[in-house]
Amino acid sequence: MPKPTKRTLDPVLEAELKDIYAEIERRPLQRECMLRTGCCHFRLTGVTPLVTMAEALFAAKGVRASGRVKLKPHPDGTCPLLGVDGKCTIYQHRPFGCRTHFCQPAGGPYPRKQVADLIQRLEALDEKLQHHEGSRPFVAALGDVLH
Ligand code: SF4
Structure with a gap:
């Protein structure tokens, strides 16, 4: 497996x-x-999604596809990818945490045991990327790979 650059994800x-x-x-x-x-x-929630390096690189692709090259921090701590219309601007590229964390009225977060195998697959992807530092808070990780 070729080692990818820091900025993009191998196909x-x-x-x-x-x-x-x-x-x-x-x-x-x-x-x-x-x-x-x-x-x-x-x-508000006190919860920020954690992402693997592979996820950060994929989310960065979504950011670039939306015509941006960097993130503008939101003054109230909201995800900078939430659009003014209240929709995610990188919906197809949003990370695992956004796909499995639901508020209580929506049914609550997915139980970890239901997705533990998928988390392992995400971690295995980072091994292939030779990224061994583990998951990081989403916005910081995304900001780093966009630079
Ligand atoms: S769903 Fe989109 S806007 Fe909401 S936290 Fe995830 S990336 Fe950000």
Whole structure:
């Protein structure tokens, strides 16, 4: 496996990451997201998604695809990728944490045991990237790979 640059994700690794994300959708865990976006207001919830390096690189691709080259911090601590219309601006590229963390009215976060195998696959991807530092807070990790 060729070592990717720090800024982009090798197509083979990207395909594996997309398969992990697709597998989440295939799991029969009922959740009713009503687009309240509370989970995107990190300071309110006190919870910031953690991401692997592969996820940060994939999210960066989404940021660039939306025409931006860097993040503008939100003054109230909201995710800088939440659009003014209340929708995620990188929805197809959003990380695992955003796909599995739901507020209580929507059904609550996915139980870890239901997705532990997928977390292991995410970690294995970072091994292939030779990134051994583990997951990091989303906005900081994304900012680093966008620089
Ligand atoms: S990436 Fe999208 S879904 Fe995730 S916290 Fe930011 S705006 Fe919300």
